[in-house]
Amino acid sequence: MSDTAIDRSRLTVSDEVAIQILGMNKWYGAFHVLRDINLTINKGERIVVCGPSGSGKSTLIRCINRLEEHQSGKIIVDGIELTNDLKHIDQVRSEVGMVFQHFNLFPHLTILENCTLAPIWVRKVPRKEAVETAMYYLEKVKIPEQANKYPGQLSGGQQQRVAIARSLCMRPNIMLFDEPTSALDPEMIKEVLDTMIQLAEEGMTMICVTHEMGFARQVANRVIFMDQGQVVEQNEPEAFFNNPRSDRTKLFLSQILGH
Amino acid sequence: MSGTHAHSAAFVRDAMLPQEPPPATSVGALGWLRQNLFSSWLNAILTVLSLALIGYVLAAILPWIFQSSWSAGSLAECRDQIKAAYGSEASGACWAVIRERWLQLIFGFYPSELYWRPILGFALALAGMAPVLFTGLPRKMLYLSLAAPFVVPWLLWGGTVWLPVSVALGFVLGYAAQRIVAPLAGGLLGAVVAGLLPVLWWFLLAGPFATLLHQIGPLGIEPVSSRNFGGFMLSITIGLTAIALSLPIGVLLALGRQSDLFILRAICVGFIELIRGVPLITLLFVASLLLNYFMPPGTNFDIILRVIIMVTLFASAYMAEVIRGGLAALPKGQYEAADALGLDYWKAQRLVVMPQALKISIPGIVSTFIGVFKDTTLVSIIGLLDPVGFSNSIRADVNWNGIVWELYGFIALMFFVFCFSMSRYSMYLERKLRTEHR
Ligand SMILES: Nc1ncnc2c1ncn2[C@@H]1O[C@H](COP(=O)(O)OP(=O)(O)OP(=O)(O)O)[C@@H](O)[C@H]1O
Numbered sequence: 001m002s003d004t005a006i007d008r009s010r011l012t013v014s015d016e017v018a019i020q021i022l023g024m025n026k027w028y029g030a031f032h033v034l035r036d037i038n039l040t041i042n043k044g045e046r047i048v049v050c051g052p053s054g055s056g057k058s059t060l061i062r063c064i065n066r067l068e069e070h071q072s073g074k075i076i077v078d079g080i081e082l083t084n085d086l087k088h089i090d091q092v093r094s095e096v097g098m099v100f101q102h103f104n105l106f107p108h109l110t111i112l113e114n115c116t117l118a119p120i121w122v123r124k125v126p127r128k129e130a131v132e133t134a135m136y137y138l139e140k141v142k143i144p145e146q147a148n149k150y151p152g153q154l155s156g157g158q159q160q161r162v163a164i165a166r167s168l169c170m171r172p173n174i175m176l177f178d179e180p181t182s183a184l185d186p187e188m189i190k191e192v193l194d195t196m197i198q199l200a201e202e203g204m205t206m207i208c209v210t211h212e213m214g215f216a217r218q219v220a221n222r223v224i225f226m227d228q229g230q231v232v233e234q235n236e237p238e239a240f241f242n243n244p245r246s247d248r249t250k251l252f253l254s255q256i257l258g259h
Numbered sequence: 260m261s262g263t264h265a266h267s268a269a270f271v272r273d274a275m276l277p278q279e280p281p282p283a284t285s286v287g288a289l290g291w292l293r294q295n296l297f298s299s300w301l302n303a304i305l306t307v308l309s310l311a312l313i314g315y316v317l318a319a320i321l322p323w324i325f326q327s328s329w330s331a332g333s334l335a336e337c338r339d340q341i342k343a344a345y346g347s348e349a350s351g352a353c354w355a356v357i358r359e360r361w362l363q364l365i366f367g368f369y370p371s372e373l374y375w376r377p378i379l380g381f382a383l384a385l386a387g388m389a390p391v392l393f394t395g396l397p398r399k400m401l402y403l404s405l406a407a408p409f410v411v412p413w414l415l416w417g418g419t420v421w422l423p424v425s426v427a428l429g430f431v432l433g434y435a436a437q438r439i440v441a442p443l444a445g446g447l448l449g450a451v452v453a454g455l456l457p458v459l460w461w462f463l464l465a466g467p468f469a470t471l472l473h474q475i476g477p478l479g480i481e482p483v484s485s486r487n488f489g490g491f492m493l494s495i496t497i498g499l500t501a502i503a504l505s506l507p508i509g510v511l512l513a514l515g516r517q518s519d520l521f522i523l524r525a526i527c528v529g530f531i532e533l534i535r536g537v538p539l540i541t542l543l544f545v546a547s548l549l550l551n552y553f554m555p556p557g558t559n560f561d562i563i564l565r566v567i568i569m570v571t572l573f574a575s576a577y578m579a580e581v582i583r584g585g586l587a588a589l590p591k592g593q594y595e596a597a598d599a600l601g602l603d604y605w606k607a608q609r610l611v612v613m614p615q616a617l618k619i620s621i622p623g624i625v626s627t628f629i630g631v632f633k634d635t636t637l638v639s640i641i642g643l644l645d646p647v648g649f650s651n652s653i654r655a656d657v658n659w660n661g662i663v664w665e666l667y668g669f670i671a672l673m674f675f676v677f678c679f680s681m682s683r684y685s686m687y688l689e690r691k692l693r694t695e696h697r
């Protein structure tokens with residue numbers, strides 16, 4: 001859990017819409033994994049998604065950059081609706097960064113190459129400029145000195161910070177995090193959370209699946225609780241943690257905070 | 260002195276121990292012998308037995324190799340020379356046959372005044388391969404790699420210079436089609452047109468076009484017919500082409516087999532299973548006999564070209580399966596990370612997936628290469644004079660009737676040199692990539 005002081009007054013939410021999900025449903029085969037999801041997320045919001053294992057949290061955020069396809073309803077990201085149109089998908093993907101539980105760095109490329117690959121090949125940024133951007137973000141996540149190493153030579157926490165830097169190099173408007181700290185040892189969790197807090201302070205729109213309730217209290221402006229593929233409850237963090245309304249939420253909170 | 264106190268758990272060392280040399284039996288030659296050959300009684304017995312076996316085999320072979328004749332003109336003369344030199348009981352190798360025929364074993368019936376052409380071609384092929392195999396070399400050399408596939412066949416077969424130009428034009432055509440069609444009609448159609456157009460060009464227009472150019476500007480070297488190709492030159496021509504082509508085709512087949520497009524997947528699976536399910540010999544017979552029935556009468560579809568196509572298809576099917584193994588070993592997260600960064604399918608394959616999948620598959624890929632190269636000896640069955648085929652024709656000569664081991668030994672040695680180099684290269688590459696990525 002992070003104890004870095006954060007100035008909440010600096011966290012502002014605009015009233016422009018970043019992501020809109022309307023009546024969205026998804027099935028894996030016959031299994032109805034997401035049921036009638038309706039969500040509107042404004043620019044600058046920091047959303048924490050929590051819920052029991054298998055409730056569909058990962059699936060939900062993976063639908064937002066079309067790593068998973070939804071079967072009905074609408075997902076509109078930055079004004080672009082996600083359909084089968086590959087152009088729209090690529091457009092959305094280059095504006096939405098994603099950080100995975102297991103980092104998913106490219107092991108055959110150096111840290112620097114990991115960070116410059118997509119800007120050079122997708123955004124067509126000149127190599128020199130891409131390297132400058134990469135070094136800027138690597139400094140931001142506090143590991144510029146590792147730039148020429150390979151991912152296998154870094155600790156888990158360092159790898160996850162590289163993964164964040166790699167996403168940021170595409171200059172995304174929205175960042176998705178799928179349990180970014182749950183594969184990490186406790187002493188490395190803080191360094192990753194600090195990086196995320198820093199991002200939040202800079203006004204990044206963030207959706208974060210996490211079990212770090214300290215982070216949720218501190219950074220989130222909204223907590224979404226999911227169970228069985230549905231959004232069961234959403235509220236501001238204080239209200240959410242202090243007086244949860246649904247029984248499922250109460251049970252969940254007592255399980256993860258109780259012991 | 261002892262630093263421990265038997266009765267209490269607390270412990271403080273009061274003197275540091277100096278570093279001492281290891282015992283003599285664990286270092287140096289003695290240590291190596293002990294560790295590797297005599298580490299236990301069983302190991303020692305096995306060592307002695309193996310040494311005895313090796314000694315026995317060498318005792319039989321070495322005299323045969325060295326009590327030999329290098330200067331005879333026939334097998335009978337050879338035997339007489341050996342008997343005269345080493346006693347009537349001695350049997351030795353008749354290397355004279357190699358000395359007399361080695362040029363033919365290497366070049367077949369290629370006209371001897373033109374030997375410089377295959378030699379230059381081979382050197383050019385090596386120079387073209389070098390920058391691909393060794394990334395440390397200057398990148399400018401890649402132009403050689405691009406030119407070699409067109410220049411080397413021209414050197415080998417000769418003829419008009421316009422034919423390779425015309426063939427190269429097919430690639431330009433494909434590239435242009437891709438650049439023009441893809442933005443207009445989408446990537447898939449672009450790829451299809453870019454694939455079909457060059458094939459049509461090669462089959463229908465490339466020949467006449469080259470002839471036309473040749474009439475306008477006759478420029479060429481003396482043609483050499485495929486019938487005169489033979490020996491290792493033939494093996495290398497077939498093997499190298501099949502090796503160079505089977506890797507890219509294998510990659511495409513492996514990707515096709517994993518594709519979401521049902522038809523494409525079905526075609527790739529069908530092709531792979533069909534080719535793998537048929538012996539190479541059968542394919543070669545198809546190449547040598549059947550294809551002639553299907554071709555319009557009068558067309559002259561070069562036999563070596565037909566064989567190369569069959570061997571390439573055969574190798575590609577195996578290659579596809581080897582690469583599929585590498586693809587399957589990649590974690591799903593790699594694809595997802597590439598997708599999430601906005602890399603499209605081909606870029607993700609080229610930049611993220613293939614470098615890793617190919618690295619994993621190196622041992623299998625090189626095994627396939629080695630297999631293909633050795634399998635080129637099968638062409639002797641359809642009457643091509645590869646080294647094995649040629650050795651048969653040497654034996655048909657009255658002078659050398661009955662000679663076996665010398666020829667096969669020489670051929671085996673040559674093949675071993677090639678295959679062992681490939682195997683060493685693969686180990687070098689694996690070691691290099693391992694240190695790079697770790
Ligand atoms: N590719 C798939 N095919 C079929 N079922 C799947 C697939 N991926 C996930 N599921 C199922 O969908 C449900 C939701 O999965 P999801 O990964 O979204 O859950 P989650 O809330 O992220 O859980 P966790 O906290 O364990 O990560 C689970 O029951 C899972 O078994």
Ligand SMILES: [Mg+2]
Pocket residue numbers: 057058059178179
């Ligand atoms: Mg999950």
